[in-house]
Amino acid sequence: MxxxxxxxxxxxxxxxxxxxxxxxxxxxxxxxxAAPLVTVVLVSWGIAFFEYCLAVPANRIxxxxxxxxxxxxxxxxxxxxxxxVFSVVVLKExxxxxxxxxxxxxxAGAFFIFQGRTA
Numbered sequence: 001m002x003x004x005x006x007x008x009x010x011x012x013x014x015x016x017x018x019x020x021x022x023x024x025x026x027x028x029x030x031x032x033x034a035a036p037l038v039t040v041v042l043v044s045w046g047i048a049f050f051e052y053c054l055a056v057p058a059n060r061i062x063x064x065x066x067x068x069x070x071x072x073x074x075x076x077x078x079x080x081x082x083x084x085v086f087s088v089v090v091l092k093e094x095x096x097x098x099x100x101x102x103x104x105x106x107x108a109g110a111f112f113i114f115q116g117r118t119a
Contacts, residue, residue, distance in 0.1 A: 011062030015075050018054035019082040021047055027083070030091060073113040080106060 002009045025047035029040035055075075062071050080103055087093045 007061050007065045011058040011066065011071065012074060012078070014054045014058030014061070015071075015078050016082070018051045018058060019075070019078045021051035021054065022079070023082050023086045025051060027086060027091065069113055070117070073110045077107065077110050 004010060004013065025044040028047070029035065029044060032040065059068075059071050062074075066074070084095060084099070084103070088095060
């Protein structure tokens with residue numbers, strides 16, 4: 001089993017954490033529609049700072065073992081998973097069959113990105 005500090009595992013964990021911050025920064029303000037736009041922009045920027053503090057090291061560490069395209073694919077799949085949970089739990093929005101099909105197509109794309117991987 002790979003260690004949590006492995007260059008194969010740690011980028012995934014860092015990207016997972018960064019995507020939680022990103023999702024809160026991008027979509028959390030939707031729960032506060034009465035707040036002034038300038039306020040939610042500034043708060044979102046503050047939250048996004050922590051996302052970058054995790055995403056940049058994730059990509060730096062991960063590029064030792066993953067291609068840039070693979071890292072981006074990992075990030076996008078994590079983003080969808082985090083967003084889906086956030087959307088249902090925080091925003092109380094339902095996911096439907098068309099969301100499931102769209103996510104499945106993205107998962108198929110991710111599958112093809114990793115085909116032919118030499119490492």
